[in-house]
Amino acid sequence: MYPYILGKVPQYLEILKHWCFPDGVTIYNENFxxxxxxxxxxxxxxxxxxxxxxxxxxxxxxxxIFTLIYPLKWVCIYIPSLPLQCTETLSATTPFIIGISKILDFQRIQINFQL
Known part of the structure; x- marks a missing residue:
């Protein structure tokens, strides 16, 4: 199972901000x-x-994201800022939402993702 990697966070942030807190902004098909x-x-x-x-x-x-799924609650692993020393967490088999700094060198991280 491969994790979903959200890149271009500002773009997603704008989308979710307007969708979670509607203020008359139209959601276009590609954003939806x-x-x-x-x-x-x-x-x-x-x-x-x-x-x-x-x-x-x-x-x-x-x-x-948590506002988007309300009234449901995310009860799995949530790490908003993963330190470099804990990168082995990314190979966990449980569901998670993990934030990673773009500065973090992905080439130095060895992760075994299962198909």
């Missing part, structure tokens, strides 16, 4: 498809990795 994929991953309890160079954006996107 991205939200739909994210929502499916959450409801199916998949592994989700959020990547950004700004740690505040990671926390904001996670909070927007």
């Amino acid at each position: 498809q991205k939200i739909n994929v994210l929502l499916q991953a959450i409801l199916l309890e998949k592994q989700i990795i959020i990547v950004s160079s700004n740690p505040n954006e990671i926390i904001n996107i996670c909070e927007a």
Whole structure:
């Protein structure tokens, strides 16, 4: 099972911000498809990795995700900012939402993802 990796966090943040806190902003079809994929991953309890160079954006996107699924609650692993020393957590078989700094060198991390 491969985790879902969310790149371009500012784009997703804007989408979720407007969708979770509607203020008359129209959701376009392509944006809705991205939200739909994210929502499916959450409801199916998949592994989700959020990547950004700004740690505040990671926390904001996670909070927007939790607002999106309200009244449901995410009871699986949630680590908004994964330290470099704990990268083995990414090879966990349980569902998770983990935020990773874009600065983190993915080449140095060896992860065994199962098909």
